[in-house]
Structure formats: structure tokens, C-alpha cells
Amino acid sequence: MRTCQMLYPRDTESRRAVSMDGMWKFQLDEKQCGHEEGWKDGLPAPDMIPVPASFQDFYTEKDIREYTGDFWYETDFFVPGEWEGKEVAVRFGCATHRAEVYVNGNRVTVHEGGFLPFSAVVTDIVRYNSYNKVVVLVNNELNVTSIPCGETKVLRNGKKMSKPYFDFYNYAGLQRPVKLIAYPKEHIEDFSVVHAFKGQDAIVQYCVETTGQHKVILDVYDADRQKVASAAGKEGKLLIPRVHKWNVGDGYLYRFVIRIMDGENLIDEYFEPIGIRTVEIKGKDILLNGEKIYLKGFGKHEDSDIVGRGFNIGVMKRDFECMKWINANCFRTSHYPYSEEIYQMADREGILVIDEVAAVGLFKSETNFAEASTGKQTAFFQEATIPRLLENHLQCVEDMICRDKNHACVIAWSLMNEPETTDEAAVPYFRKVFDRAGELDPQKRPRTFAMIMNSQPDTCKCYQFSDFLSFNRYYGWYVMGGYEISDAEEAFHREMDAWEALDLNKPVVFTEYGADTCAAEHKLPSVMWGQEYQIEYLEMCHRVFDSYDFITGELVWNFADFQTTEGIMRMNGNKKGIFTRDRQPKEAAYYLKERWH
Numbered sequence: 001m002r003t004c005q006m007l008y009p010r011d012t013e014s015r016r017a018v019s020m021d022g023m024w025k026f027q028l029d030e031k032q033c034g035h036e037e038g039w040k041d042g043l044p045a046p047d048m049i050p051v052p053a054s055f056q057d058f059y060t061e062k063d064i065r066e067y068t069g070d071f072w073y074e075t076d077f078f079v080p081g082e083w084e085g086k087e088v089a090v091r092f093g094c095a096t097h098r099a100e101v102y103v104n105g106n107r108v109t110v111h112e113g114g115f116l117p118f119s120a121v122v123t124d125i126v127r128y129n130s131y132n133k134v135v136v137l138v139n140n141e142l143n144v145t146s147i148p149c150g151e152t153k154v155l156r157n158g159k160k161m162s163k164p165y166f167d168f169y170n171y172a173g174l175q176r177p178v179k180l181i182a183y184p185k186e187h188i189e190d191f192s193v194v195h196a197f198k199g200q201d202a203i204v205q206y207c208v209e210t211t212g213q214h215k216v217i218l219d220v221y222d223a224d225r226q227k228v229a230s231a232a233g234k235e236g237k238l239l240i241p242r243v244h245k246w247n248v249g250d251g252y253l254y255r256f257v258i259r260i261m262d263g264e265n266l267i268d269e270y271f272e273p274i275g276i277r278t279v280e281i282k283g284k285d286i287l288l289n290g291e292k293i294y295l296k297g298f299g300k301h302e303d304s305d306i307v308g309r310g311f312n313i314g315v316m317k318r319d320f321e322c323m324k325w326i327n328a329n330c331f332r333t334s335h336y337p338y339s340e341e342i343y344q345m346a347d348r349e350g351i352l353v354i355d356e357v358a359a360v361g362l363f364k365s366e367t368n369f370a371e372a373s374t375g376k377q378t379a380f381f382q383e384a385t386i387p388r389l390l391e392n393h394l395q396c397v398e399d400m401i402c403r404d405k406n407h408a409c410v411i412a413w414s415l416m417n418e419p420e421t422t423d424e425a426a427v428p429y430f431r432k433v434f435d436r437a438g439e440l441d442p443q444k445r446p447r448t449f450a451m452i453m454n455s456q457p458d459t460c461k462c463y464q465f466s467d468f469l470s471f472n473r474y475y476g477w478y479v480m481g482g483y484e485i486s487d488a489e490e491a492f493h494r495e496m497d498a499w500e501a502l503d504l505n506k507p508v509v510f511t512e513y514g515a516d517t518c519a520a521e522h523k524l525p526s527v528m529w530g531q532e533y534q535i536e537y538l539e540m541c542h543r544v545f546d547s548y549d550f551i552t553g554e555l556v557w558n559f560a561d562f563q564t565t566e567g568i569m570r571m572n573g574n575k576k577g578i579f580t581r582d583r584q585p586k587e588a589a590y591y592l593k594e595r596w597h
């Protein structure tokens with residue numbers, strides 16, 4: 001019954017979705033006694049914190065900010081009497097990284113993976129027309145069998161801390177909206193659409209899954225609310241005459257309305273705004289609606305002041321305004337699937353998304369960004385823990401594709417970020433992940449993974465799995481930075497020449513390139529970390545990109561400065577943003593705006 005939880009909660013004639021966001025009770029389980037002392041029935045000494053948000057940055061005590069282990073949330077919610085006879089669930093946008101949910105003291109669900117939704121069905125557990133209690137045990141420990149990968153270290157004073165194998169702060173908690181939902185027992189579980197064009201018309205192949213046998217009907221309305229197509233049956237084809245195609249900067253959405261009918265009576269209704277477009281790879285090109293596109297934009301993070309990785313509707317709006325201002329047309333959801341609301345916005349704005357699963361840190365190193373160019377090998381895929389990791393990874397791929405498959409904005413799946421690819425042991429792992437993604441996506445979008453610097457033409461054993469290659473490259477930053485930049489440019493060319501010589505006949509997208517830049521530093525002539533150097537660095541990369549016809553995209557690392565673990569390589573976070581963490585432009589933003597015009 002997993003699929004139903006993936007449909008975004010909506011109010012319709014037959015469904016209700018009530019926000020549970022607000023101040024929740026919150027308590028760290030420092031002594032690991034929550035289970036024993038029955039916290040599932042109510043927290044003994046809670047603080048109050050906002051949901052959705054990461055818990056870390058509210059607090060002034062370092063022991064709380066760095067807290068690693070179990071922590072608990074609690075709130076009360078009212079279930080209307082009219083809902084009796086329906087299915088009732090509490091749906092979490094995410095719980096990072098794993099959760100156990102208790103309602104009125106009963107354990108109703110457990111979930112692993114911190115960046116995808118799940119729900120706890122509570123139909124037979126709640127009291128109707130009265131208040132009920134939900135308690136959630138969340139755990140933020142990193143390990144090597146779940147994604148993202150990392151370690152949990154125990155300090156000599158007994159406290160635990162997170163040691164990520166990735167370069168972003170290990171924010172955690174109930175970071176996305178929580179909703180109380182009610183829907184009919186016989187309901188729409190899932191649906192999918194696949195688009196094709198014939199002359200000026202669109203042909204949309206659809207498939208609806210329901211839990212019963214009653215008749216399904218589907219109506220499509222245009223943006224002026226005129227009905228433009230109808231069909232009956234769980235599977236079929238819709239013809240949309242003179243279709244308005246979804247495109248970059250033109251996020252035209254039709255409303256698909258699905259109903260289950262018992263004669264004249266409505267059993268269930270669900271709707272979704274859907275953009276109609278095609279995506280395919282042809283030789284060295286990525287085609288949108290049959291036309292070549294060049295990707296311009298960023299790798300991003302869900303990251304902002306105070307709420308951390310918490311979904312923030314204001315920050316989302318500002319991010320899209322900045323992306324439009326700078327003439328970007330694409331971003332990658334590095335390094336995990338983002339909040340559902342962000343894909344809805346990308347659909348409306350006509351911005352392309354490379355949707356990435358949280359498989360980051362598949363390279364045993366706390367500073368892989370620094371070690372990637374050293375040729376270091378960690379035999380990651382030879383570990384005994386790999387089968388368990390693969391299981392979790394596949395589950396997350398399944399959930400991500402199930403959740404996001406109908407979004408027009410999603411043009412590709414990124415199935416890993418910077419895994420270790422230099423070892424034959426990686427090959428069967430990759431094959432399973434790529435095959436599964438291919439089977440699951442009804443639209444058969446391109447699949448890729450972001451390749452670390454030491455995944456070179458002569459060392460990488462896995463690039464053949466990608467439909468287009470995605471390179472993360474830091475020539476001129478981690479290697480040959482500053483006055484050595486002319487050597488960096490040559491080395492960059494040498495690598496690209498070697499890829500060209502392989503004659504893969506596939507597109508290449510740069511999914512990362514960037515230079516740390518302090519918003520307050522200026523220096524003439526340029527110096528690394530200064531504003532001028534970021535521009536020189538970008539100009540050098542662009543000279544390289546512009547000299548190869550197989551390069552079909554440039555996504556700068558990063559859209560904005562973001563929080564990481566502290567250390568000598570990071571000054572209160574990663575400063576490769578083109579915008580600051582509060583979303584103001586650095587000098588390079590004006591240069592990119594020109595180039596991307």
C-alpha cells in the first residue's frame with residue numbers, strides 16, 4: 001500500500017488534508033531511556049519547536065546542535081466525527097533519517113530514509129470526534145547501510161557526533177509538512193501519464209491504480225478550465241487537441257481529474273496539475289519536446305538560516321525568483337529528493353529538474369571533495385554491508401520515482417552522487433540501481449549519476465550505465481587553483497579530449513563546478529576565495545565547455561552558500577554559492593546572468 005502515500009495530499013469532494021504544522025513538543029533522548037520510560041504515551045519534559053524545521057539551529061547550546069541519536073516529537077490532533085468510515089492517516093513529508101510513529105500509544109509505522117514521504121494509517125486506532133496523540137521517535141545517526149552514508153562517532157565523554165561521508169550538515173527532524181489526511185476506503189492509489197505528440201495534438205497514455213472495481217473516469221481541463229479530453233477505464237489514451245506544450249519558462253499545466261464512480265455517485269476524486277512534454281536523448285543531445293536544450297543552472301541544497309533543511313515556503317519563492325533573474329533553466333536536487341512543493345513550483349515556473357536520490361557518500365571519506373583528485377581508493381563496494389545498503393537505496397529510488405514521476409519538470413533521475421567507481425565491485429551494484437530505475441519510470445527518463453573527479457575515462461568502471469554523463473569537476477579549485485589556473489585549463493582539456501576520444505555518442509552535463517568565494521572579499525589582481533577569482537574560474541570552465549559539442553549543460557556548484565560540518569576546509573559552511581546563504585548575489589551572479597541570457 002506504499003504507493004497511495006506518495007500521492008500529494010489534496011482536498012477534493014472525497015478527500016481531506018489538514019495541516020498539522022506548528023509548534024510540537026520536542027525532547028532529546030540523551031540517556032536512551034525514552035522506550036523504557038514509555039515516552040510513546042507522552043514526553044515527560046518537552047521543549048516546544050516548530051514543524052517543519054531541522055531542530056539544530058534553533059539552539060544556542062552546542063551539545064544540542066550537534067546532538068546525534070534519538071529524539072522525540074509529540075502533538076495532539078483532532079479527528080472529525082464525519083471521517084468515520086473513511087481511511088485516516090498521518091502523512092509525513094519526511095522524517096530524517098528514520099522514524100517510529102506512535103498514535104495513542106500504539107506503534108503504527110516505522111520508516112527508514114530521511115527525504116521521502118510516508119504515512120501512518122490510523123483508521124482503527126484514532127478516536128473520532130475527539131483529540132488523539134501522535135508521538136514520533138526520530139533518529140539522525142549516520143551509518144554505511146542507509147543513505148546518505150556516514151559514521152557516528154562516540155567521543156571520549158560518551159557523546160555521539162555525526163561524521164558524514166558528504167559535504168553538507170547533517171540536519172534532521174520533521175523537516176517537511178505533516179498532514180492529517182482522510183480518503184475513501186475504495187480510493188485512487190496511484191496514477192501515471194506518458195506523453196507523445198502527433199502533429200499539433202498530444203496523446204497521453206494513462207494508467208490509474210485503485211483499490212476497488214468501480215468505474216474510473218478521467219477528465220482533462222486546460223488553464224481556462226475548459227474540458228479538453230475525457231476517458232473511461234483504468235488504462236487508456238487521451239487525445240488533447242492543439243496541445244499547449246510544457247516548456248522552459250512556460251509552465252503550462254492541464255488539470256487531470258480522476259474519479260471513481262458508482263453509477264452517478266462519486267466514490268473518490270483526485271486531481272493533479274500536469275505539464276505535457278517529452279524528454280529523450282538522441283546522440284549527443286538532450287531533447288525537450290524534440291528540440292535540443294542546453295541546461296543552465298545549479299546544484300542546490302535545501303538549506304537556509306535558522307530552519308536548516310526545513311521546508312521554508314518563503315525561501316522557496318526567493319530561490320525561484322533568483323533562478324529566473326539569472327536566466328537559469330535547471331537545477332539538480334543535490335543530494336536528496338526535495339520537498340514536494342518545490343517540484344510543484346518548478347512545474348509552474350517551467351524550470352527543469354534533475355531529481356537526485358540521497359545516495360551520497362558511497363566513498364568512504366569525510367572529505368571526499370579534497371581526496372577525489374588524489375586517486376584514493378576505499379574499496380567501498382567490497383564491504384559486507386553493501387547488500388543492506390543496496391536494499392535501502394533501491395527502496396528510496398522506488399519511492400522517489402513513485403512520488404515524482406508525473407512532474408513535467410523532472411527530466412532525469414540522478415541515482416548517486418560521487419560514488420567510488422574505480423573498482424569492479426561497483427559494477428553489479430550500479431546495474432541493479434539503474435535497471436530498477438528504468439523499470440519503474442513509465443516515462444523512461446534518462447538516468448545518470450554525478451561522477452567524482454577520479455572517475456576518469458581510463459579508471460571509471462560505471463559510466464556506461466548513464467544515459468548522459470554527469471561530471472563534478474574542480475580544476476582550478478581543489479587542483480591547480482589560483483595562478484596555476486592556466487595549467488588547470490590544460491588539464492581540464494586533456495580530460496575532455498580523452499572522453500571525446502572514447503566517442504561515446506552521449507551528452508555530458510557538468511553537474512558541479514565551482515569555487516569557494518567569500519562575499520566580503522575583493523582583491524585586484526584576483527586571489528582564491530575572492531569575488532574576482534570566482535568569475536575568472538567560471539570563465540575558464542566555460543572556455544573549456546564551449547569547445548566540445550557533447551557538452552549540453554552547466555550546473556554551477558552551488559546556487560547558494562550552505563551549511564556543512566565544521567573543519568579547516570569550510571568557513572562556517574561551503575562558500576561556493578553564486579548567492580549568499582541569505583540569497584543575495586555575489587559578483588559572479590551578474591557574469592552568469594549575462595552568459596545565460
Ligand code: BDP
Pocket residue numbers: 166167168335368369370417418472512557574576
Ligand atoms: C563535491 C560534492 C559536493 C561538495 C562539493 C564541494 O558532490 O557535495 O559540496 O564537491 O567540494 O565533492 O564543494
